[in-house]
Amino acid sequence: xSAASQTPPLKIAVMGAGLIGRRxxxxxxxxxxxxxxAVIDPSDAGRDFAATKAVPWFSTVAEATATERPxxxxxxTPNQVHVANALEVVAAGIPVxxxxxxxxxxxxxxxLVAAGARAGxxxxxxxxxxxxxxxxxxxxxxxxxxxxxxxTVQGTFWVAKPDDYFHVDWRxxxxxxPTFINLIHDxxxxxxxxxxxxxxxxxxxxxxxxxxxEDTTVVLLRFASGVLGTLSASDAVxxxxxxxxxxxxxxxxxxxxxxxxxxGGTGGSLAVPQLALWTNMSNPDWLQPLVKEHLPFTPADPLxxxxxxxxxxxxxxxxxxxxxxxxxxxxxVIEAIKASAQSGETIHLDKTxxxxxxxx
Numbered sequence: 001x002s003a004a005s006q007t008p009p010l011k012i013a014v015m016g017a018g019l020i021g022r023r024x025x026x027x028x029x030x031x032x033x034x035x036x037x038a039v040i041d042p043s044d045a046g047r048d049f050a051a052t053k054a055v056p057w058f059s060t061v062a063e064a065t066a067t068e069r070p071x072x073x074x075x076x077t078p079n080q081v082h083v084a085n086a087l088e089v090v091a092a093g094i095p096v097x098x099x100x101x102x103x104x105x106x107x108x109x110x111x112l113v114a115a116g117a118r119a120g121x122x123x124x125x126x127x128x129x130x131x132x133x134x135x136x137x138x139x140x141x142x143x144x145x146x147x148x149x150x151x152t153v154q155g156t157f158w159v160a161k162p163d164d165y166f167h168v169d170w171r172x173x174x175x176x177x178p179t180f181i182n183l184i185h186d187x188x189x190x191x192x193x194x195x196x197x198x199x200x201x202x203x204x205x206x207x208x209x210x211x212x213x214e215d216t217t218v219v220l221l222r223f224a225s226g227v228l229g230t231l232s233a234s235d236a237v238x239x240x241x242x243x244x245x246x247x248x249x250x251x252x253x254x255x256x257x258x259x260x261x262x263x264g265g266t267g268g269s270l271a272v273p274q275l276a277l278w279t280n281m282s283n284p285d286w287l288q289p290l291v292k293e294h295l296p297f298t299p300a301d302p303l304x305x306x307x308x309x310x311x312x313x314x315x316x317x318x319x320x321x322x323x324x325x326x327x328x329x330x331x332x333v334i335e336a337i338k339a340s341a342q343s344g345e346t347i348h349l350d351k352t353x354x355x356x357x358x359x360x
Contacts, residue, residue: 148267
């Protein structure tokens with residue numbers, strides 16, 4: 001028997017037994033390296049769900065850690081309490097994986113990141129798309145130089161959310177909308193591909209529904225590397241062009257054979273998620289035919305890979321792929337996009353914590 005097979009499974013507790021929390025719970029139960037040590041949720045529904053899995057239930061982190069200290073905690077509670085919940089886990093010295101977004105404000109997120117650094121406790125953020133093998137292959141291609149010098153990227157999130165999606169009151173109010181709920185994923189992946197974002201200019205409207213929150217957003221992005229990008233988002237457009245509709249990552253969405261991102265360089269272009277690479281056999285010349293190839297990769301569930309990575313971090317075998325610092329940086333860009341849309345100005349992302357300033 002190998003040493004790895006003799007290692008006892010890591011005890012993982014899940015805080016929050018809602019939709020995403022239950023997906024994490026099912027993943028922990030299916031992963032040979034982990035065991036579900038507890039469900040932490042003050043609601044009766046959380047208690048009853050824990051009973052269906054025959055695992056201990058607690059209403060607070062303090063109760064759970066007093067009974068049996070977990071090796072790691074996954075936080076899948078509402079955004080507004082992410083920081084308060086994670087600070088409890090960090091104070092107990094336990095590695096924590098916090099669902100995205102890291103917090104409901106960059107100021108609050110900075111408090112959590114600083115606490116983790118002081119305590120030496122790893123904080124991971126659930127931007128799980130970075131773990132997708134397709135994204136890892138796209139990253140490898142970009143770094144290989146096959147696209148030449150990368151110049152530009154464009155991303156599209158156009159979906160038609162049904163009327164009953166908005167029966168939940170908070171989804172009609174400021175703080176919801178496709179910028180905070182959906183574009184945060186795309187911004188995080190663009191940062192992963194191209195580095196830090198220097199400046200944003202955004203416009204938004206609520207033309208489709210007239211709710212206080214936007215239903216459509218368009219963003220210009222300038223990266224420190226010089227790459228320029230655009231993001232177009234709407235949750236009121238019937239369309240095949242979005243991550244959800246093109247990747248097949250979540251089987252709840254009907255998969256379409258279309259792209260959601262296009263990346264352009266001096267030597268070629270790449271469509272995501274198909275990983276269709278278009279290049280010119282000679283020097284770039286728009287009168288010459290392009291050669292198309294599909295880059296191979298082995299599909300796998302990114303949530304499963306993220307959990308396995310969490311195990312590696314807990315065991316001291318890896319550093320977080322998406323750290324608290326990374327989650328904070330992505331959230332700052334989202335806040336800058338909202339500030340630009342409201343002010344009509346280009347917002348330059350300052351290097352000082354939790355601040356932005358206008359470019360005049």
